[in-house]
Amino acid sequence: MEATLNIPFNKPYLTGKETHYIYQAVQSGKISGDGMFTKKCHDFFESHFGFHKCLLTTSCTDALEMAAILLEIVPGDEVILPSYTFVSTANAFVLRGANLVFVDSEANNPNMDVAAIASLITPRTKVIVPVHYAGIACDMDGIMELAKLHNLFVVEDAAQAIDSYYTGKDGVKKALGSIGHLAAFSFHETKNIMSGEGGMLVINDARFANRAEVIREKGTNRSAFFRGEIDKYGWVDMGSSFLPSDILAAFLFAQLESLTLIQHRRKEIWENYQQAFKVLADNGKLDLPQVPVYASNNAHMYYVLCKSLEERSALISALKESGVMAVFHYLSLHSSSFYAAKHGERKLPHSDYFSDCLLRLPMYFELSKEDQARICDVILDFYNKL
Numbered sequence: 316m317e318a319t320l321n322i323p324f325n326k327p328y329l330t331g332k333e334t335h336y337i338y339q340a341v342q343s344g345k346i347s348g349d350g351m352f353t354k355k356c357h358d359f360f361e362s363h364f365g366f367h368k369c370l371l372t373t374s375c376t377d378a379l380e381m382a383a384i385l386l387e388i389v390p391g392d393e394v395i396l397p398s399y400t401f402v403s404t405a406n407a408f409v410l411r412g413a414n415l416v417f418v419d420s421e422a423n424n425p426n427m428d429v430a431a432i433a434s435l436i437t438p439r440t441k442v443i444v445p446v447h448y449a450g451i452a453c454d455m456d457g458i459m460e461l462a463k464l465h466n467l468f469v470v471e472d473a474a475q476a477i478d479s480y481y482t483g484k485d486g487v488k489k490a491l492g493s494i495g496h497l498a499a500f501s502f503h504e505t506k507n508i509m510s511g512e513g514g515m516l517v518i519n520d521a522r523f524a525n526r527a528e529v530i531r532e533k534g535t536n537r538s539a540f541f542r543g544e545i546d547k548y549g550w551v552d553m554g555s556s557f558l559p560s561d562i563l564a565a566f567l568f569a570q571l572e573s574l575t576l577i578q579h580r581r582k583e584i585w586e587n588y589q590q591a592f593k594v595l596a597d598n599g600k601l602d603l604p605q606v607p608v609y610a611s612n613n614a615h616m617y618y619v620l621c622k623s624l625e626e627r628s629a630l631i632s633a634l635k636e637s638g639v640m641a642v643f644h645y646l647s648l649h650s651s652s653f654y655a656a657k658h659g660e661r662k663l664p665h666s667d668y669f670s671d672c673l674l675r676l677p678m679y680f681e682l683s684k685e686d687q688a689r690i691c692d693v694i695l696d697f698y699n700k701l
């Protein structure tokens with residue numbers, strides 16, 4: 316039977332104010348970077364999440380590339396990162412000649428296994444890059460302790476982690492992206508808060524603040540010039556063009572004003588899924604996401620864990636037949652055609668497990684109760700017939 320109504324995997328949510336603010340940005344006469352709306356976004360992030368300094372970028376990929384430039388990564392430096400992540404986490408450092416050292420995921424969580432990091436540290440190690448998968452925190456106390464002990468930098472790939480938190484051993488709740496020396500966020504249209512394409516570099520270690528501005532502005536001190544701190548600007552360092560037009564910032568600011576509303580609805584959807592599938596988990600048919608005690612859940616993503624690659628393929632087909640788009644992603648980077656030879660033989664079984672078995676379900680603000688019920692029915696039906 317042909318399904319009539321399709322449920323997409325993602326649908327970007329518009330608050331309604333985006334075009335209004337874009338109009339204002341255009342009318343202001345300054346639509347290049349660092350205009351009025353960029354400043355509003357920076358202020359919002361710094362005051363809401365305790366980030367030391369924020370710089371909007373054109374993508375999270377760009378923010379990660381800026382981080383690698385800032386940390387002066389040179390050929391031969393080693394960077395420790397999960398294999399189960401998006402290519403941008405890796406590319407940013409490969410572009411500077413770094414060697415990637417992949418660490419496995421935890422057994423029951425795609426985040427990096429912190430206990431496996433210590434044995435991978437060598438005198439060439441320079442950076443650890445935790446990726447907060449699905450917006451769920453990595454064990455940041457463990458990572459920051461290792462970094463301190465071995466004099467390493469920590470760059471949080473917080474692409475998925477807006478408005479998500481980590482509570483450390485000291486009991487203090489900190490926003491993800493505020494803990495590492497640097498952090499990168501994404502505002503791609505698949506993320507909770509978005510501007511189509513977009514990103515942000517967060518600088519928590521004040522030593523990097525001035526140079527970050529310069530690198531983002533083509534290696535010039537134009538930012539200081541615009542603030543009136545110097546009377547002319549020039550070429551002072553290496554750099555590129557990483558700043559977005561204020562039109563994009565205007566779009567993003569409209570989204571930020573609705574952050575609470577967006578997060579509330581997404582968490583509702585997440586909880587509905589988790590409750591619907593509890594019976595399958597209790598019967599051992601399916602595994603569900605687990606949120607560690609130290610982590611909050613920003614409902615960036617809902618996923619289920621199938622028992623095998625074959626089972627996942629069959630489930631994707633069953634969903635597709637009912638008009639539901641569900642997707643997997645992240646083929647382990649250590650076995651990618653680009654990096655497998657450089658990585659060598661070291662096995663990362665948990666990363667491979669998530670590559671094979673993790674399935675993401677539709678998750679977006681406007682997902683209706685009825686549509687979500689239909690998705691759940693297909694999955695419950697699938698497992699009842701197994």
Ligand SMILES: *Cc1c(COP(=O)(O)O)cnc(C)c1O
Binds near residue numbers: 377401403500501
């Ligand atoms: C989305 C994402 C990125 C890339 O973000 P862009 O803004 O598209 O460059 C990087 N890392 C992770 C973990 C992501 O989910």
